[in-house]
Amino acid sequence: MIFDNKFIQQRIEKAKLLEEAGYNPYSNDSKRNTSIEKYLNVNSDIVETEEKRDENRHYIVSGRIKFLRVMGKASFVKIEDESGMLQVYVTRDNLPEGFYNTIFKKNIEVGDIIEVGGFPFVTGKGELSLHVDTLTLLTKAISPLPEKFHGVTDKEIRYRKRYLDLIMNAEVRKTFQTRSKVISLTRRFFEDKGFLEVETPMMHPIAGGANAKPFVTHHNALGIDRFLRIAPELYLKRLIVGGFEAVFEINRNFRNEGMDATHNPEFTSIEFYWAYKTYKDLIEITKEYFQYLFEHLDLPTMLPYGDMKVDFANFQEIPLIESLTTIGGVPADSCTSKEGIIAYLNSKNITVKPGMNLGQLQGELFDEFVEEKLIDPTFITEYPVEISPLARRSDTNPEITERFELFIAGREIANAFSELNDPIDQLSRFEGQMEAKDCGDDEAHEMDSDFVEALSYGMAPTAGQGIGIDRLVMLLTNEHSIRDVLLFPAMKPLANECQPEEEN
């Protein structure tokens, strides 16, 4: 039984005693009239006064007990609500006869949620506090909190029981508040630009828009499998065909692949599509977007990330091939032919899968020698067409696409391009992907003829971009695991958690 721990038993016993004495251990009769933050602000003037107190003011605040110091007939209690922590001073003689000794001291403890009323005063040590004249238990916590000084540090507990992490670690609350603000600001930024927020299906008949393995689920009524979406791209572009000129979606994608510090099976991205624009316009709006975020989050443009310092005012732009030599240090003549690249990679003790085409090999060089060196925000442009099945070819060089990826702190943050809107070209790109799939590339993009048909009705020239929100939040909060920016990261089930039998 989950309550057989003796500390829990002890606390359940206290809850019973309270109930028997006429105090509901789960009362919902809250009369709170201010938050702790407001209380501290409104009464900060008391510190300057002669008396250090104002008995004519009266406030009711609520919160969870984080510290409890009982000293005979008086006690100091630190309570915390979402806005902050407040010290309250509880004395025997300011409470009803017997309450302090038989109820408060015996049955109320760290972890419980209480409500106190009283007047503001400043203690001898100069801390603005609340002098209590009424005290109500709102919620009895029957499980004890972790240790008050070290808190919970065990990552497994922190992720599996995020509520405990949030109770104990104020910085964690801050991180998720930042995450929320980033999403909210992102929404506002694009709305202000005239973009329309839309929702497209999470369950797809064909998992398209990216190269990734999907999760499969089953629709009973139709008797067919569906794929959890790996990207919303093809649906958003159908909307551009339909006549919407600027759309965005902030939502989850699901990819059935490995989990590590930068990958969670479900993750959040924003994708936006903008008709009558090109990837050049996207570079500009991306810079603007970052500026907007930093301004409204009140962050300095120079941010630490681990050992790195990232200058968010220093956006660079460089074509992929050029970056291989200037940043990656790859000799120029080892970048432009399959043989040259393979020879160079082999000389660095890197083996590549046989059958890779030139574009894939150039991508390999980039991943190997350039990516991790891109600290300040850098737009890498002019991606080879072979690794960009949904991007528009450059008008001047059909081997490359009008595409960029944005790298910050050695990590990909965004992917964008002028969209391919030629249905014939799109069809042949899909066919190329199908060939790759037949040759064993199980990551190759699926054929989506319905999407090709949509393009055949004409999609205005459009530019589109995806930004990984989780990784962006990691950058802004200096977190190095995606689990630290997800409230409930994916975890393997514990042995004692029952799970359905595997069936075929």
Place this chain on the structure above:
RNA sequence: GUCUUGUUAGCUCAGCUGGUAGAGCACGUCACUUUUAAUGAUGUGGCCGAUGGUUCGAAUCCAUCACAGGACACCA
């Protein structure tokens, strides 16, 4: 998927080359009306992640498994 480290009280952690389990916090009892991780006294608390093995004897050595962290691989 591979390698590697970890798993001991509610939490944070000790525990040597194998000899039968420790601290701090928390909790119980007592004292204490201005404390700041309050303090002082005292006490309770453990299937040492699971299963096997070696041994007279295993928290400790070995094997397998589970979960977690890190690195690598894969995947944008």
